[in-house]
Amino acid sequence: MELLSFEEIIGAVNGKVHINANNHKYNNLSTDTRKICNHSIFVALKGQNFNGNDYIKEASEKGANLCIVEEINFKDEDLKKNTSVILVEDTKKALLDLAEYYRSKLKVKIIGITGSTGKTSTKDLTAAALSSEIKVFKTKGNFNNEIGLPLMIFELDNSYDVAVLEMGMSNLGEIHRLAKVARPDIAIITNIGISHIENLKTRENILKAKMEITDFFKKDNVLIVNGENDLLSTISAKDCKIIKIGFGEEDFRAINVLTDEGHIEFTVDDGVEKERFNIPVPGKHNILNSLLAIAAGRILKVEYDKLKNGIRNLSVTSMRLDIIKGKRFTIIDDCYNASPDSMKAALDVMTTIKADRKIAVLGTMKELGVESYKFHKEVAQYAKVKGIDLLVTVGEFNEAYKEGFDNNNRFKEFHNIDDACNFLENNIKNNDGILVKASRSMKFETIVNKLKAKNC
Structure with missing residues (x-):
């Protein structure tokens, strides 16, 4: 957060200065007054059942050096003298815009993960696989939407080598906005099922929504997909490289598969090397999730033995198998x-x-x-x-x-x-x-x- 100046923040959110307290040290950003500490930026979000603009005095008292608001629901004299205030039209958009600008100042490689199912398991596996070789950040809990993902971006700094970020959606356009913020270097799509079909009507529309993760790709970006999925098996892209995983003739395939109640075991064949993996998660579907993670690691030039060492330290998100x-x-x-x-x-x-x-x-x-x-x-x-x-x-x-x-x-x-x-x-x-x-x-x-x- 120390990468941002007051002037840069004003420009990023297209805001107007309501109060300039000339105290512009920022260590973190929060949308929840309960989590504010000294030198915080507080973004006052407004929803159907809450209005963060009503809590600016509390945010100031808890140590916010800067509040970004869309309503002036406070008296200036009630704020501490170190609190600046920027007024914007829409604080949710300001959160996304500021996260996008902050991301542009980071040197961290971003792996973005989406899909109808398996996002969190693949996130956990990918972060673990990379962890023995490089410093990795991963999305916490279910912070994968248009509020959660920006908050994860703000937890990053240039001490990290890679961030593994989950991207969820319920309709068209949402992944596009998340990708605009995160600008993933590598994208993973786990599968195309029927989650959210109530909104999107067809699986083809779900595929279209998930493919928005590539909307800002260039030729050196890589998309990794589950080739066992009927819709993903046939995709092609002109603007990036596509890697497919599966059990057949894909770029990374699993052979000699074994499963039991505590683990999965398989050999990865990438057409050049073969390597045996034993992973402490159940389910044949997790072989595919693991292949996605392994492919991402190999794209980042992490050796197989390092990937295996990392997976031994796998920490999975609770309430998932x-x-x-x-x-x-x-x-x-x-x-x-x-x-x-x-x-x-x-x-x-x-x-x-x-x-x-x-x-x-x-x-x-x-x-x-x-x-x-x-x-x-x-x-x-x-x-x-x-x-x-x-x-x-x-x-x-x-x-x-x-x-x-x-x-x-x-x-x-x-x-x-x-x-x-x-x-x-x-x-x-x-x-x-x-x-x-x-x-x-x-x-x-x-x-x-x-x-x-x-x-x-």
Whole structure:
């Protein structure tokens, strides 16, 4: 943040000076007054249920040297003498514009990651793979939107070699704006599924939205894609190099694959070298995520042995296929989000778990539009094929799950989490395996926490 002067900030956000306190030292930037410390920049965002412009006095008292506002909802004399104020038309746009300018002053290489599913897992794998050779920053939590990504940019400085940044979206244009800020040197697209199809209507539109990550590419930029995905397997680009990964004839392919409940093992064949990897995450889908990470590392000229050393230090984001082995039973916590593809991937992982009974506790998958019923039914059909012994569902698509599973003796439906928890607590047996998965808004971590309490 010390890279920015007061004058540069005014120009970047196209702002007007309301107060110049002549104290222009900035160590960090925040949009939350609870996180302000001395020498902060506070950007007063305005939403449907909040207005940061109402908290300028509090920001000043906590140590903000600069407040960027779109409304003057304070008295100048109530602010501390070290607080400057810049007035802009739109603070959300100002946040993006300032982050874009700050990014232009950084020498850090940026790897941008998007896709319908697997973004966070691929982010974690990529950051780990690179970490033994170079200093790496990665997106924290789910800071992957038009507010979160700029905040991640502001946590960077030139002590980092690479930043691995996740980019999410729900409609056209959003990835474009994120790419304009981050200007990724390397982009990764994990897959094109049906998440957000409610807004975008077709998978082809989802592909178009995800490909916006290349909107500012030049010929020396690289796009890495999952060649196993039907839409990504056929893409081409005139303005950058495309690298494809997969199990067939792609640039980086996985051969001699092994999976079990705790890890994946495979050999990477890049057409020149072959190298064996053993990675402590479950699921065949994570072989593809790992290949994306490995390809990014090789593009950055990190040797295979260094990539393997880095992956040994893998730190994964919570609530994503987190296998929790207790004294009585095993829980697969995959509560963070859900789509048909990620549901099926989690059910695939269930087949590798050693358990006497395999129980799936599934909730609503959001933002699937008019065909939501069909997609929930398909997931239930997949659960049946995969040999799930008991399917427990909660939410508005219980009937779809029931129709797809087609076995009332092994199906239980509930309309709220409390009733589902009561049933599970009274019916779990020793050596059961229990998958818990739904879209984030369902708050299925409540189920996981109650199961953990029974599993001590």
